Amino acid sequence: MxxxxxxxxxxxxxxxxxxxxxxxxxxxxxxxxxxxxxxxxxxxxxxxxxxxxxxxxxxxxxxxxxxxxxxxxxxxxxxGESFTYKHFLYFNQNEEVSETRNFFIETRPLIVYSAVNMVFASVLALLLGTLIGLLLARSRGWIKNALEFLVIIPDFATAFFLQLLVVFLYTRTDILIAEVATTSIDTAYLLPFLTLFCLPFVYIVRMVSSHTYKVLSEDYILTAKSKGLKKRTIYAQHILRNILPLIKADLFRIASIMTGNMIIIEYLFNSPGITRFLAPGLDRNLGYVPDLFHQKPNLFDQYPIMVNSLWSLILIFFLTYGAMRLTITGLERRFAHD
Known part of the structure; x- marks a missing residue:
């Protein structure tokens, strides 16, 4: 083995x-x-x-x-050479002057920001999604149609909508409820978090409500009701027990989708996450002046940067997945027990 x-x-x-x-x-x-x-x-x-x-x-x-x-x-x-990269400083008589920097030291605050954002968004989406999914289990009609529609909306569309909504409210009320993008002065925290939270939340609500509706029609649920068990007891010890394994089976997919969406979301909001380090290499700053090319390391020019960037994303993925698994385990020990 x-x-x-x-x-x-x-x-x-x-x-x-x-x-x-x-x-x-x-x-x-x-x-x-x-x-x-x-x-x-x-x-x-x-x-x-x-x-x-x-x-x-x-x-x-x-x-x-x-x-x-x-x-x-x-x-x-x-x-330790694989964890370093050449960082461009300036040109001296058409010769590039650079210095060697440690990749993980330079990106540590960026990785921490991305990881914290991902972990909190995933856990909150899991908890609220499960709770609201249970409450909406018997709801049909427009609520079900709304969930079916929201789950197919891409994150970049959600990001644009939230940004436009904030701008619209600001023009009407002169109140800025959130920063629409990170600048040198202010950092956007709320909108990137909401965008990252939205898709897994809607996905979990839709999944939980659908499976709960099926479980409610099972014979053992009808038997529990006929015995006079409280609704809270039925949901905690019978319905939730059958729902949690289904959620657990989808955690890997949810964490994967969130990790991919994180790159897009951080780029759109200019968030101080790991994407800020990756973006110069991905964008390939187009321009005739060589200085514009070498502002930051290019992923394609230095292989260790690409590898270490992937390791960073994998680390964030496993932290997110592990946090959701621990949350599910806590719910099982608290509610889904005899």
Whole structure:
């Protein structure tokens, strides 16, 4: 059994290293083949270089380079080199001046912000979603239709709606109830949290209300009612006991969806989370001035940054998943017992 677990762990780690290498591999394969036919200005915009010939990479060379990066990262774990990156400072006579920084020290406050936001949003969505789902179990009509509609709304649409709503209320009342985006002066806390909370909350409410409606028609529930058991006792020891395993089975999916949505939400609200570190590399700050290119490290230029960014997201995912599992365990010990 332990050999199987070790093999699974090794496969998981190698899978992360390989996934982290795919964007750069695709970049080399897709752009290098056409770099010779691109205008010089396009190469400056996309690659930040004036020499298109340096971008010509054959397919075997591209794969060899990727596996060299993976091997170098594994080798650098022992020395700590894999957890560092080159941070651009300035140009000195057209030469880039940079310094070596520790990735996890630089991103620690960003990771903490993202993790705390995710954990609190997920736990609150789980608790309120379960409670309201139980209360709305017998509700039908427009409430059911509203839940069916809300669950398909993407997070970016929710973010835009909340921002527009705050602006609309401010123009009518001159009262700013929340910051619509983080700036150098103020930080937006409420709207990113609500956006992150909304989708798992609606999903859990919909799931709990649907399954509770089915459980209420079971024979053992009718028997419990005929014995004169209180409604609270029936819900806690009979209905909730059957609902919690269904929620637990979906926690992995909920945590995965929230982690993916977190990247979009933090970017839209300019939140001081891990996305703030990732965005410069993902955006590839387009411009003719080389200084604009090197304001912050690029995920595609430094392989350890991509790997460590994935590890950061995986850590946030497991913290979120673990918090929800602990919450479910607490509910089971408090209510779903004999």
């Amino acid at each position: 332990w050999i199987r677990r070790i093999l699974i762990l090794i496969g998981f780690v190698f899978g992360v290293l390989l996934i982290a290498a795919l964007p750069r591999l695709l970049e080399m394969l897709l752009f290098s083949s056409s770099s010779s036919t691109m205008p010089k200005e396009y190469n400056v915009l996309i690659f930040g270089t004036l020499d298109p010939s340096t971008l010509k990479v054959s397919t075997p060379e591209a794969f060899r380079s990727i596996f060299d990066d993976i091997f170098g990262y594994v080798k650098g774990i022992l020395t």
